[in-house]
Amino acid sequence: MRYIIIGAGAVGGTIGARLHLAGHDVVLVARGTHYEALRDRGLRFTSPESTHEIPAPAVTGPDDVELGPDDVLVLAVKTQDSAAALDAWAPRPVTGGGTAGERLPLLCAQNGVENERLALRHFRRVYGVCVWMPATHLEPGLVAAPCAPYTGILSVGRYPSGEDDTIRRVAADLEESVFLAPVVPDVMRWKYAKLINNLANAVEAICGPLTSGEAQALGDRAKAEGVAVLDAAGIAHTDADEQAALRSGKVEIRPADGVERGGSSSWQSLTRGTGTIEADYLNGEIVLLGREHGIPAPVNETLGRVAGICARERRAPGSMTPGALTALIDAAASSSTPR
Structure with missing residues (x-):
């Protein structure tokens, strides 16, 4: 072959x-x-x-x-x-x-x-x-x-x-x-689980490395919203225990001397200035499913929109602070809450 x-x-x-x-x-x-x-x-x-x-x-x-x-x-x-x-x-x-x-x-x-x-x-x-x-x-x-x-x-x-x-x-x-x-x-069951993990890619691309508690919290919010949408849509995905059992001790990061450790694929797209980013098919997938099943997804909708702007304007990773991004997401979440 x-x-x-x-x-x-x-x-x-x-x-x-x-x-x-x-x-x-x-x-x-x-x-x-x-x-x-x-x-x-x-x-x-x-x-x-x-x-x-x-x-x-x-x-x-x-x-x-x-x-x-x-x-x-x-x-x-x-x-x-x-x-x-x-x-x-x-x-x-x-x-x-x-x-x-x-x-x-x-x-x-x-x-x-x-x-x-x-x-x-x-x-x-x-x-x-x-x-x-x-x-x-x-x-x-x-x-x-x-x-x-x-x-x-x-x-x-x-x-x-x-x-x-x-x-x-x-x-x-x-x-x-x-x-x-x-x-x-059931390969798609595994790919939907990976999708959930990839929802934080946009946070890293927009805010830089997920080292602060505020940035990590945004990633967690995106993932929790994604799980809620997949569950509402009846889409199966592997859980954290299954994923950990597969990966534990098998894929450990051991960087080579002199080689920069890069971030996620979305972070790399902004770093290279490609002008595009895959957020429409990561965060955007959750938005699509949420709309189909009547579940608001303001966190992923905002992340996808802002990541797209960063890519089109060829901004470097970390162009927005976690606090500023959190404010945008909170405003979107407030406006999407039924009154």
Whole structure:
């Protein structure tokens, strides 16, 4: 199996690097200065034990690679970029006949819960990947994954549910590549739990590191509101005990010397000044479900709105104090309370 990593940033670059180091064929898909760095120098991948130079081939898109029947597509772009990526890759021909959408498996190694639904419109075989893996991509050509003994936990399963031989083969390859990769029949149950944890990403992006009690309280409010909305919607999600049992002692942060420890994916988007942020598909998912089920979600609505402004105006992380953000959220919560 050859792995086409669509979006070789923090998550995709780490998955691609580890697969390559384990002897698997990998193609890295990137754009802009990151692609240029990968093309000219390869991917520089830093882990707790060492720094590796990954000479895997790099391309900018589907026009630059000939797809074969044994290829596996790994979608690792931010959700706001998924539609364009799916549109580009699904119609590409595969050697022997048919298109990628008809013949190839597609894994969604992304935050949020919308990507799999988007993918299923284009691909017959879609798989979810719940990513528990602190990784950082702040400079072109550089990716760092500071965890051990496993680089990360990638719970995998067929979408919307179940498992098959393909995902079991993928999981075996990931296990050979320093990941813990349990095959689960209910992968979205795990991804909804990860969604709850990701709701605090916007707080970190807006206010900076969650070191103050006030910032941590905002993150807790966002998560509590998210749980209430999922429960009202009847959506199952793993609880804290299940998550802790899976992660305990398996993914511990051990930063390498000289490598900056980055924040969440949303924090990294603002740090790189990309102009976009995935809050619409994290906090915005809770807002959407809340509106569908009549549950106000003022905390996540405010976080999503302010994070979007920060991204569009290319503000650096920490551009607003926790106190100022709390005041905005309290005002929104007050106006949404039934009288």
